[in-house]
Amino acid sequence: MFKVGLIGCGNMGEAIVKGLVRSKTVKSTEIIVYDLNPERIKYMVEEYNVAGSSSNRRVVENSEIIILAVKPKDLENAVAPIKQFFKGKILISILAGTPISKIKSLIEDVFVVRAMPNTPALIGEGAIGITLEKENSQIREKVIKLLSPLGVVVEVDENLMDTVTGLSGSGPAYVFMFIEGLIQGGVKCGLNYNQAKELAVQTVLGAAKMLKETGEHPSILRDKVSSPGGTTIYALHKLEEKGLKNAIISAVEEATKRSRELSK
Numbered sequence: 001m002f003k004v005g006l007i008g009c010g011n012m013g014e015a016i017v018k019g020l021v022r023s024k025t026v027k028s029t030e031i032i033v034y035d036l037n038p039e040r041i042k043y044m045v046e047e048y049n050v051a052g053s054s055s056n057r058r059v060v061e062n063s064e065i066i067i068l069a070v071k072p073k074d075l076e077n078a079v080a081p082i083k084q085f086f087k088g089k090i091l092i093s094i095l096a097g098t099p100i101s102k103i104k105s106l107i108e109d110v111f112v113v114r115a116m117p118n119t120p121a122l123i124g125e126g127a128i129g130i131t132l133e134k135e136n137s138q139i140r141e142k143v144i145k146l147l148s149p150l151g152v153v154v155e156v157d158e159n160l161m162d163t164v165t166g167l168s169g170s171g172p173a174y175v176f177m178f179i180e181g182l183i184q185g186g187v188k189c190g191l192n193y194n195q196a197k198e199l200a201v202q203t204v205l206g207a208a209k210m211l212k213e214t215g216e217h218p219s220i221l222r223d224k225v226s227s228p229g230g231t232t233i234y235a236l237h238k239l240e241e242k243g244l245k246n247a248i249i250s251a252v253e254e255a256t257k258r259s260r261e262l263s264k
Helices: 011-023 038-048 056-061 072-086 100-106 119-123 137-150 158-169 171-188 193-214 218-225 231-242 244-262
Strands: 002-007 031-034 063-068 089-093 110-116 126-132 151-155
Touching: 002 011, 002 056, 011 031, 011 038, 011 119, 011 137, 031 038, 031 056, 056 063, 056 072, 063 072, 063 137, 072 100, 089 100, 089 137, 100 110, 110 137, 110 158, 119 126, 126 137, 126 158, 137 151, 158 171, 158 244, 171 193, 171 244, 193 218, 231 244
Parallel strands: 002 031, 002 063, 063 089, 089 110, 126 151
Antiparallel strands: 110 126
């Protein structure tokens, strides 16, 4: 019996497996994976020393916890033909915009946990939102224990899972774009690429850690950097003029909206 079975070896599925193996939360030999693409199964087996299967039924039958990481449009094909084999199992679904009720309409005898991780789970720095189909402290503890080494786990009501998707699920892409802008700004003003990248990455990393460790509101920390008549206040004025904050808010809103559309 395997501790974890993965159905769907895409980017996020791989990120979860890599995070679990890297953190030693689960031994690689305790993980079995399946994907429609045999090449992806072969890659996962060779890269992470996990077991591979050409049958999703075998994954379900032989795993305590199943992580479902297929595309939302492939949900029914992935689970309906083998629904009877989910009985007594825990299913963690990371499908964007897919409510628990939709999964339960296809598989009745399974306990569903809806989760939304993000790609920094690869390095143990993910942000993971979860919601359980119903109150169950034992399953909650088991799921949090499994996912915590991948990053911060935050439990929310299911009606907020689309917002989690829009904020932290898609969030790394927003941050990467911001960092790219910092690098390009540094290069434009004379730094070489490597210098600009090192400074930009550490600036974002340091600012995030400072915010987390101090617990202060972002605006307070921002104001502490902004000396009267100094460089920072001039830069902040330009960011406000260009609408940076509003653009970020709109990005979260649009991603949340799209996640809700996927559920229909």
